[in-house]
Amino acid sequence: MTATETRPQAATPRTLSTGARIGIGAAVVAATAALGMFGPPGIRSLTVLVMILSIYAVSYGVLLGFVDLPSLGQSLFFGVGAYCAILPLTRADWSLWAVLGTSLVVGLALAFVTGTVAVRLSEAYHVIVTALFGAVAQLAADNFTPITGGEGGLSARIPPLRLGPWEISVYDAVPAFLLYLAFAVVAFLLMYGLVRSPIGTVWKAIRDNQDRALSAGYNVYAYKLAAFAIVGMFTAFSGALYAVNLRYTSTEFLGIAWSVLPFLWVLIGGTGTLTGPIIGVAIYTVFQFYVSQLWTHYLIILGVVMIAVLRWAPQGIMGIVRPGSTRNLLARRAAPAAEGDSDE
């Protein structure tokens, strides 16, 4: 049959062409590389933090914005990743590749195991149980001081990273910067590819209407578990790089603060996008660095900023830059229940 009436043509959401996306991405990467090579050391080390934490932020953006799993226990994976990097180096002669690879494998496995419980739960229980995982991990780590170093933490000397004929030492600022940049870019591209693959579409379908996804034949549990495990892997990798950059880790990395931070980053930047969390983490890092120098209680300002964002710009920065690209976290319960409307 043919279309019976002409429908009003609505404003189509502004989407960038693939060429424009590649162009903007390449420009941002080139500008960041230039900043690292020619910028002042202070800016460089701040940018390193942004790059490393952007892996954490973007992966949490996938979890919160694309799969609707508001985990409050990501510090478990971040902290475990950090220990995967430092602990072997304090006791054995591991290579940097080995410890980074370990963080990926352990992060994936740990998130898979915890996810088998966590992703089955409805939203509020998911938040509580994931927060509990993080709290238990920190408590346990604090009690195993001989291994974890407790709150005092562990330091290690970081071996150079062998890359074919080259060796990159994290003690050389510019090569280390470029190494972190390369890791951040690869991680971003992997996650970008994932959300644009059929898996990403099913994630969004589950986020939009879980009951419909089930009756349309999807294994909702398996898709959520896959998301949780993959995000846990990237989070652990980010933790490992963070610890390598500091040459240090402590049980503080397992604490609740490190679980709240990614939520803030994603919220500031914009839920439902992948670039938003990077903007969020950049704003947060710069803010923390400069404002904490002026006032010790800078977290109060941050809290006020967060409330302001939630009140006046609940779609975050990306919601202002590209309206329609983000999701309003506060108004997302719009999907009707498939069964609740029966006339029975």
Added chain:
Amino acid sequence: MSERRVPDLRVTDVTVEFGGLTALQGAHLTAEVGERTVILGPNGAGKTTLFNVIGGTIKPRSGRIEIRGHDVTGRSPRVIRRHGLARAFQTPSVFPTLTVRENLWLGRLYSDPVRWNPFASAHREAAASEITELAERIGLADVLDRPADELSHADQKVLDIGVALAGKPTILLLDEPTQGVSPEDVGRIVSVITETMQDMAVVVIEHDIATVAAIATRVIVLDRGRVIAEGSLAEVSARPEVQEVYLGGGLAELLDEGWDG
């Protein structure tokens, strides 16, 4: 020794209770490919409950649901979908932030191995010509790239049906496909039902008698959780117990006079 044919959908003696309330009491139903069975019945008769039992969202207290001979009683909606049964819902149940194209694509992606391929491009996969053809058949071709929540109510009803159709089901349950839809859109939905579902067993819950007359090849009347009549619309409406349910013969009069509402 002729082999007895197994019905595509067979519901036998299904009872459902909510607390002390009996929603279905020994209900039965069969549906065959090529048939369009309409379930009639007043509010509270158990029509949507019957769909929920068949679709796997409610487990019956007793009874049996078979799809082409396979017992699927109490199985999950996902398993039942994989046996070839799809549904469209009373309140249109679509994926609101996804485009019409993505919605339709999701209707069939569930059985495509590419659904777990992290290296495939969703954009390219969803551009398949079958999706465009389906959208043309159901009259949504000009809104393919619009998010589902921007569509009118009628278009969302059609899209919900389209998501079910996209997976080429053998059994299709439609819960009040024309509810809340303007008269001209009712015609559109009726022609989608009569023209695109010939190779399926279609079961429809519908109140509007003109629509029932237009789509039904057979009718089942449900009242207080029991099947009280089945047959053609004319046969069923002649039955006194059906007339009693429909306010003392109003149904037959409506049929005699024709219905232009």
